[in-house]
Amino acid sequence: MTNATDLPAPGFSCGLDATLRVIAGKWKPLIIYFLVQGPNRYGALKRAVRGVSDKMLIQQLKELEADGIITRHDYQEVPPRVDYTLTPLGRSLAIALAPLCEWGSANMAAVTHLLEERARWQATPPAHATAGG
Amino acid sequence: MTNATDLPAPGFSCGLDATLRVIAGKWKPLIIYFLVQGPNRYGALKRAVRGVSDKMLIQQLKELEADGIITRHDYQEVPPRVDYTLTPLGRSLAIALAPLCEWGSANMAAVTHLLEERARWQATPPAHATAGG
DNA sequence: ACAAGTATGAACCTTTTGGTAAGTACCTCT
């Protein structure tokens, strides 16, 4: 369980905290989770992770590789061909991400709705009530 | 499963993408996961989520409340007493976070190590090899 | 010849995120 009342390691609130350090970033969880399907080329990743820019994708891929989550295979061909695969560590992480994916699918309507709400009060002048304190 | 090749909703790559919109932010997953224990006061949260500042904690708490993930209960007492509880939606999300927590606990040594590695090549001059292209 | 695809690098700039420091209103303890 590891709740935040017992502190296992010097830097972490709990196991979740540790995990978050690894997958922090807008795209990393998506990249990792997409790779559970098997090795994928750069282009495939780019199309799968919608909205990601080249810069970001490359950057996060490099970080994931440096972190031992994925492996990069360069075929040394021309035109370039490269693919990315999860390491065993990466695979275990991807599996741990699955429930979040399911949660998102199950609650997609709710999420869509709350995202619209957010957009709404970002557009309106933030009329803040006088705080009770 | 919902992999990114089939796109269920206009804005999302997959369910995971949806989830990430909700829990984006350095502290939200930690807050949510800590609250599975039951209602907690602001101060307790602050102590649990180590390193969080007042500003951030309050801010994320407000967002989570606006998103329907948590509920705020103000006892209207003085000195102030307030506690935060997960909504059913929040609780289901917290449950989906559990595997990540376990992953972090199980792989804490690896995570600690890779974090040290990161720190290392942040300190050193990034001697980049000449790109093959 | 020209456009497009392939996987990246680099420079530049904007937006978002997060931290610090100070303040509020009232209470209790010393």
Added chain:
DNA sequence: AGAGGTACTTACCAAAAGGTTCATACTTGT
């Protein structure tokens, strides 16, 4: 009276995250 605790708010500032654009070196399709 002064310090410390409670749950916040606000203003200001630094850093990180992320986006855009241009460029590479070569191939294939038209």
